Amino acid sequence: MxxxxxxxxxxxxxxxxxxxxxxxxxxxxxxxxxxxxxxxxxxxxxxxxxxxxxxxxxxMTPHVLIENELRSHTNTYIERPIGTKRRFGYWEKILFNMAQLETLPTPDEVEVDTTTVIGPIARKPLVLKIPILIGGMAYGLALTEAYKIAYAKAATRVGTATNTGLGPFLESERKAADKLIIQYPRGSWNKEEKILKQGDAIEIQFGQGANAGKGRTTKAKYINDELRKRLGLKEGQDAVTNNRLNEATNPKDLKSLVEYLRRLTGGVPIGAKIGAGKFLEEDLKILLQAGVDFISIDGAEAGTHKAFPILEDDFGLPTLIALSRAVKFWEKHNLKNKVTLLVGGGLASPGDCLKALALGADAVYLGTAVLIAATHDQIAKVTPFFPPTQLAYETGKY
Structure with a gap:
C-alpha cells in the first residue's frame, strides 16, 4: 500500500x-x-x-480601434469577411399578433401549404416546397467545393434551391442540387451555353448589399490550378469581376440579354440581383422593362466574402426599408403573382424570415446564417487560434 x-x-x-x-x-x-x-x-x-x-x-469601439490598427499595419486597403457589424434593430421591434378568440387559430387538420413559385408566368417556373432559398455564395472566389456541395444537398433535402453565386460552375454542385439557380456574373465565366442551359433559373448579378457598386480582382497568385481551369483563365491571369455588367449597361441591351437567356434556357425564370439604394424604384423599373421574372433585393446587412468595411457599414438601404419600398412598388404596379420578389440581407432567424414574408416578400434567401450552420461542430478544427472562415474559404488554412 x-x-x-x-x-x-x-x-x-x-x-x-x-x-x-x-x-x-x-x-x-x-x-x-x-x-x-x-x-x-x-x-x-x-x-x-x-x-x-x-x-x-x-x-471608438474596440471594433473600430482594431480595424484602424489593421489599416496602419498595411500599405493597402483592408477587406472584412462576412459583412457589416451594424444591426439596425428593425426586425426585433416587430412582433406578431396572436390568434385565439377574435381571430381563431387555424384548425389542426388544416395543412399549411408553403409551396413557392419563382417566375409564375415563365414557361418553366421554378417550384419550391418552402419560401426560403440559399443565396449566392461563390465557389473558389470564396468557399470550398465541399461547402457548395453541402449547400446543394441541404437545399435538395428540404425542397428548395441553392445558388452558384459569382464563382465558376461546378458539376458536383449541379449533380447534388435538385434545383440550382445559376448566377450570370460580371466576370467572364459561367456564360457558356452548355452551362447556362443547366440552370433551373438564371440570376443576372448587378450588385449586392455589402459591396455597393464595386468590382473585385482576385490576383492570379491566389488562384490554384483547378480554380483557374474552371474560371477559364490563363496562367498568370487575374479573375476580374467588373463593377458593371459590360454587356448590359443600358436598358436596351439588358432587355436583349434577358430575351437571349430566356430563349437559350427554354423558358426558365430569368431574374436579377441588385443591392438596395436610394434609386431602388428606378432600378426596379429598368429591370421590369427588360422583362425579368424575379428580382432579388439585397439589403445593407447582407454578407459577402470580402469587402471594404466602409461599403459594408455606410452604403445602401437596410433590408427592412428596402423590402417596404419594394412591396409598395409591387402593389402600385400590380406585380403580385407576375414577378417574384425575393429579399435577403442579414436575415438570420425564423422570425426574421417570417416577418419578411408577412411584409410582402414572396421568398427570402439566406447566406451567412447558412454558412455558420454548415460549419457547426467543425468549428472545433480551427478555433481558438483561427476564425471559422479559415475552414470555409478556398484559401483557408483548413
Missing amino acids: LFNNRGNFKKLGLSALLLGGGFLLSKKAIDYLGDKITFSLITRKYDDNLWELTIATQR
Whole structure:
C-alpha cells in the first residue's frame, strides 16, 4: 500500500507542502500585482495611465480601434469577411399578433401549404416546397467545393434551391442540387451555353448589399490550378469581376440579354440581383422593362466574402426599408403573382424570415446564417487560434 511505504508518505507530504506554498505564493503575487495595477490607475496622470485606453475605446469601439490598427499595419486597403457589424434593430421591434378568440387559430387538420413559385408566368417556373432559398455564395472566389456541395444537398433535402453565386460552375454542385439557380456574373465565366442551359433559373448579378457598386480582382497568385481551369483563365491571369455588367449597361441591351437567356434556357425564370439604394424604384423599373421574372433585393446587412468595411457599414438601404419600398412598388404596379420578389440581407432567424414574408416578400434567401450552420461542430478544427472562415474559404488554412 502507498502509505505503508514511509518514503512515499514523505514524498506525498512534500508535494502537498509545495502545492500549498505555491498557492499561497501565487495568491500573494496576484494580490501584489493587483495592488500595483490599482494604485497606478488611481494615482498616475492620464498621459501615463493605462486607463487612457478605456477612454479611447469609449470614443471608438474596440471594433473600430482594431480595424484602424489593421489599416496602419498595411500599405493597402483592408477587406472584412462576412459583412457589416451594424444591426439596425428593425426586425426585433416587430412582433406578431396572436390568434385565439377574435381571430381563431387555424384548425389542426388544416395543412399549411408553403409551396413557392419563382417566375409564375415563365414557361418553366421554378417550384419550391418552402419560401426560403440559399443565396449566392461563390465557389473558389470564396468557399470550398465541399461547402457548395453541402449547400446543394441541404437545399435538395428540404425542397428548395441553392445558388452558384459569382464563382465558376461546378458539376458536383449541379449533380447534388435538385434545383440550382445559376448566377450570370460580371466576370467572364459561367456564360457558356452548355452551362447556362443547366440552370433551373438564371440570376443576372448587378450588385449586392455589402459591396455597393464595386468590382473585385482576385490576383492570379491566389488562384490554384483547378480554380483557374474552371474560371477559364490563363496562367498568370487575374479573375476580374467588373463593377458593371459590360454587356448590359443600358436598358436596351439588358432587355436583349434577358430575351437571349430566356430563349437559350427554354423558358426558365430569368431574374436579377441588385443591392438596395436610394434609386431602388428606378432600378426596379429598368429591370421590369427588360422583362425579368424575379428580382432579388439585397439589403445593407447582407454578407459577402470580402469587402471594404466602409461599403459594408455606410452604403445602401437596410433590408427592412428596402423590402417596404419594394412591396409598395409591387402593389402600385400590380406585380403580385407576375414577378417574384425575393429579399435577403442579414436575415438570420425564423422570425426574421417570417416577418419578411408577412411584409410582402414572396421568398427570402439566406447566406451567412447558412454558412455558420454548415460549419457547426467543425468549428472545433480551427478555433481558438483561427476564425471559422479559415475552414470555409478556398484559401483557408483548413
